Amino acid sequence: MDTRILFLWITIYLCLFVNSVRSKSFFIHSAVVNGKKKIVATEVNSTASSFGNSASTTKKILTEPKSEKFEIPLSxxxxxxxxxxxxxxxxxxxxxxxxxxxxxxxxxxxxxxxxxxxxxxxxxxxxxxxxxxxxxxxxxxxxxxxxxxxxxxxxxxxxxxxxxxxxxxxxxxxxxxxxxxxxxxxxxxxxxxxxxxxxxxxxxxxxxxxxxxxxxxxxxxxxxxxxxxxxxxxxxxxxxxxxxxxxxxxxxxxxxxxxxxxxxxxxxxxxxxxxxxxxxxxxxxxxxxxxxxxxxxxxxxxxxxxxxxxxxxxxxxxxxxxxxxxxxxxxxxxxxxxxxxxxxxxxxxxxxxxxxxxxxxxxxxxxxxxxxxxxxxxxxxxxxKSRNEVELKNQSSKLKNNDIMPTKLVKTGFENNVHFSKETDSEMLYISNRQLINISADVNYRNFTKMSESSIAGHKVVTITTISDVYQFYSYLTDSHTDLINLLLFLIYLRQFHFKPEHY
CATH class of the missing domain: 1.10.1280.10 (Di-copper center containing domain from catechol oxidase)
Structure with a gap:
């Protein structure tokens, strides 16, 4: 394919993607969709807030609290x-x-x-x-x-x-x-x-x-x-x-x-x-x-x-x-x-x-x-210390006690830049040409990360408004930087998210 056409296609795709999520906040988590567990980006609406003056572009899920609502009679x-x-x-x-x-x-x-x-x-x-x-x-x-x-x-x-x-x-x-x-x-x-x-x-x-x-x-x-x-x-x-x-x-x-x-x-x-x-x-x-x-x-x-x-x-x-x-x-x-x-x-x-x-x-x-x-x-x-640090230390202590190394090699679903593949419902999707080591329940969250219920992606509310935000979100998830092709692959992965107004 002509590189100019490829670059144009990538630009259009980025613009469409960014526009589809502009000014929205999403809670990245796992959810059951059509009977299968998938990674979902759920829109998060702000609660009415009296702390600070941060403006929100999303509709408020909770109405502005009225003082009389909390004035219960005291017995x-x-x-x-x-x-x-x-x-x-x-x-x-x-x-x-x-x-x-x-x-x-x-x-x-x-x-x-x-x-x-x-x-x-x-x-x-x-x-x-x-x-x-x-x-x-x-x-x-x-x-x-x-x-x-x-x-x-x-x-x-x-x-x-x-x-x-x-x-x-x-x-x-x-x-x-x-x-x-x-x-x-x-x-x-x-x-x-x-x-x-x-x-x-x-x-x-x-x-x-x-x-x-x-x-x-x-x-x-x-x-x-x-x-x-x-x-x-x-x-x-x-x-x-x-x-x-x-x-x-x-x-x-x-x-x-x-x-x-x-x-x-x-x-x-x-x-x-x-x-x-x-x-x-x-x-x-x-x-x-x-x-x-x-x-x-x-x-x-x-x-x-x-x-x-x-x-x-x-x-x-x-x-x-x-x-x-x-x-x-x-x-x-x-x-x-x-x-x-x-x-x-x-x-x-x-x-x-x-x-x-x-x-x-x-x-x-x-x-x-x-x-x-x-x-x-x-x-x-x-x-x-982070949760992962404490869990790894606890596992290390157990290993010393049991003298057992419960590790397994997890192969990626994307090999040789050829295709994507989904694992089981609980394992979700891998996007990497590197192997990840699964040590018990812990995953090495570097490079592209395994997206699962315990994923690091489940611990952050992100606001995506610009292409720069997309790149930063990628870096946040992977704790690394990337080239344009890998970023494009990541965007294709993000398109699996089900952007729908599930309100908390």
Whole structure:
């Protein structure tokens, strides 16, 4: 074939393909289509969001939440139980909050158990977990808790209320902090061990397994779900350093603070990055990851206050004169019992709550302190291990114990640049002229990748709007670069996707 004609055909094909998916977001996953399992790109519509101002070109699957929707009447039993949670620890009740990955297996299991015992306790309206989470949704608390300097104090008290509730079920539980900077430093943070069944659950749609599998959300918002990385971004080490470089609460909180120093706005980006319920203020607290995230922002604030003391500043009197909306006035009610806004900066709430040091390391010091965190010397920082790294290590340990090598050579379905071929329903399609080694359930996801239910493609929401996006998506899936011919083959493969409006 004339090379000019071939090039023209390729150009037309690329344009048609890009136009067919322009301005759409797709959740790449496996699904049963006509009785057979195939890789599907399901269009993802945005939920109504009060976190950030990201515009969406797709229709919204959930209507804009109305404040009255969440204003359920509180029974006397509800009020009595919620009131019982408004207390602070004392010297006989010291709380040590660790980074999530530094919890022992038993501590993680206790935490998950406590969450589920609350979720299944229906002695109050909704259930105890959802009733408390609903406080974050109510219009009065929402106005007190966001877009002002009371953001930190309100969430500190609310976090403590959830911890007190968990300790009613398992008395040794504390809420760990999720240091998102450990994931942000990864090449592919959506692959972090955090997003596994042994930790907080998956991040590629509805959570179906683990401690939070098939959790239902109140007010008609369906199953608990997440779509990691579709929008937003994780908090970085630089973000934390910028916040800690300031000296006053009014320099790191709304209103009127530059975003790079604004802890609330930076935290908003993390909510949006997680997606699902976490993307919307009114239902964010229904996702258990809400609490480790806010434990982390509280950890940063604790460090910030210690630096204030070292500079001779009293953090308990550091409420900004300019506070914006009236609900953030120092003597306004916090809408958490009889607590006032000014009470949020008191030391009573955190006097006996201590955070373990944030994981850090360099050439001479390793303070990662977890089998799920590693020291990246090139970056001079701790970063999270991926699910694959942990699984491979576990398999390696089993191999040493069993002295068996369960490997098999998997031949590709595309050989000598001749034809494509489909494998069985569970194996999907291979597009490569290289052999892949299947080590137990793990696949070497380099070059072209095996697309299956466990594929890396199932852990990312992608937005394809330009030819460049297609190329980047290819590179993301394969962790490699390619020439034009291989890219064309990849596009032919993508055409198998069934672009249809399956809404979550």
């Amino acid at each position: 006397s039993a509800d009020q009595e139980w919620l009131g019982s949670l408004l207390y602070h620890p004392n010297e006989s009740d010291i709380r040590i909050r660790k980074e999530y990955r530094q919890l022992s297996k038993e501590e993680r299991e206790d935490l998950n158990l406590a969450f589920n015992l609350l979720k299944n306790d229906t002695s109050v309206s909704l259930n105890k977990y959802d009733l408390l989470a609903n406080i974050h949704a109510r219009s009065s608390a929402n106005a007190n808790a966001h877009q002002g300097p009371n953001f930190m104090g309100w969430h500190r008290v609310f976090l403590l209320m959830m911890e007190n509730a968990l300790r009613q079920k398992v008395k040794t539980v504390t809420i760990p902090y999720w240091d998102a900077t450990l994931d942000e430093a990864m090449d592919k943070p959506y692959n972090s061990i955090i997003w596994s069944h042994d930790f907080i659950g998956s991040g590629d749609g509805v959570i179906r397994k683990g401690a939070f599998g098939h959790w239902q959300t109140q007010f008609g918002y369906g199953y608990l779900m997440r779509f990691l990385g579709g929008q937003g971004k994780l908090m970085s080490t630089e973000n934390v350093e910028d916040i800690l470089s300031k000296s006053r609460l009014g320099e790191i909180t709304n209103p009127g603070v530059e975003k790079k120093f604004n802890i609330e706005e930076i935290h908003n980006d993390v909510h949006v990055w997680i997606g699902g319920q976490m993307k919307t203020i009114e239902i964010a607290a229904f996702d258990p990851i809400f609490y480790p995230l806010h434990s982390f922002t509280d950890c940063i604030w604790t460090e910030f206050r210690e630096k204030q003391k070292a500079k001779g500043i009293d953090p308990t009197s550091d409420y900004p004169e300019f506070y914006g909306r009236p609900t953030h006035s120092p003597f306004a009610p916090m809408s958490l019992g009889r607590v006032m806004v000014i009470d949020g900066i008191s030391d009573i709430w955190n006097q006996y709550v201590h955070y373990t040091p944030r994981p850090s390391c360099n050439e001479t010091y390793n303070g990662c302190n977890s089998p799920y965190i590693k020291c990246d010397i090139s970056k001079r920082k701790c970063i999270s």
